[in-house]
Amino acid sequence: MKIEAIDLFYVALTKITRTADGTQDSLVVRVRTDNGLEGWGECDASPLVSLTAYVMPMSHSNIINIREALLGETLDSPEDVVRLRNKAGEYGLDIQQLDHAVAGADIAMWDVLGKHLGEPVWKLIGHDASYKKLPYASVLFGDDPAETRAIADSIVEREFRAAKFGWGPMGRGSLADDIALVQAARDGLGPDAKLMVDAGVIWGDDVDAAYERAVAFADIGVTWLEEPLRTEEIGAYKALSDRVRANDINIGVAGGEGADYFRAADDMMTNAGLDFVQIDVGRIGGITEAKRVADKAHELGIQYVNHTFKSHLSVAASIHVFAGYEEFDLTEYPAGDSALILGLTAPTGIFRDTDGLVRASDKPGLGVEVNLAAINEFQRQVKIEIDGEILFESSQP
Ligand SMILES: [Mg+2]
Secondary structure (H helix, E strand, O other): OEEEEEEEEEEEOOOOOOOOOOOOEEEEEEEEEOOOOEEEEEEOOOHHHHHHHHHOOOOEOOEOOHHHHHOOOEOOOHHHHHHHHHHHHHHOOOOOOHHHHHHHHHHHHHHHHHHHHOOEHHHHOOOOOOOOEEEEEEEEOOOOHHHHHHHHHHHHHOOOOEEEEEOOOOOOOOHHHHHHHHHHHHHHHOOOOEEEEEOOOOOOOOHHHHHHHHHHHHHOOEEEEEOOOOOOOHHHHHHHHHHHHHOOOOOEEEEOOOOOOHHHHHHHHHHOOOOEEEEOOOOOOOHHHHHHHHHHHHHHOOEEEEOOOOOHHHHHHHHHHHOOOOOOOEEEEEOOOOHHHHHOEOOOOOOOOOOOOEOOOOOOEOOOOEOHHHHHHHEOOOEEEEOOEEEEEOOOO
């Protein structure tokens, strides 16, 4: 089949706030083929910047937009997806947003290819099985311990057995303030649920500050301390994880969502001493690149976990990536209440089974359906025009 169209939908809530909440907007990408099939993908980056990478005018041989690279191309096999992903990378060699932007098309190409061949994506990318994963409810800390406790209570009511709290006031007050927040989450979840903490890069390169929290949070039974430091502070990460291990502190060090391309993730896995590498399929360049990271993590004995704070389209794409690795048994599961994100797939894409576990679907493609009514409801009307020529105009899905 041939790629006939690439459609771009910039969707957003009416009111965008300054919380660290990635479920407020999105760029959704649809790839349509000449045999009447369509596949869907989603990017986790600034939607309009990513959209532009699909339509902007050529600057020179290494700045050519993604649409130009993909339209009219043949898509019949997994090798074709990889070839086209690489072609987009060559056309956009000097586009810094390339990996973020092409992620949506890459995911959509895997989806449409799966529908074409009648196979789930996890099989097409080389897995033999789709193992169950424990979803952890992923939420932001409340503004104080009481609010955090209430959020934890709501997670228990929704029968999650694991949760991650992040950002918000974490690291903005004293050590005692941070401990009170994590303790409130633990009190709400109870002693048995898995609890993870996401520090949202708040300590920058300050290993001492991160280590103090690691020690304190280990006492509260926290599975991992996520992004205590900025992604690029590889040396500081290594110093932190060495210290945690040398002193037998029972907590993992997690990071990697800031890895914007495979090489950055590889650097973190090789040099930062991570226990958990967290990859966003919508940032790192799609399923193709994320799978390379999962394979490498498997080789190195580091646990791969998805980073996902978008719709269930992204949750589904993320789980296919590491479906066949039984030891990678945790999955991030956005548990906020964004109407945009909850509505984007219909019905909600990845259901928890009676044991509360999830797995990548056996249906052809990603196995989730996009809700066109939600695209219509939340779409921002965009028109990009240069010298009277319209490069892009939002259209109905
Ligand atoms: Mg995070």
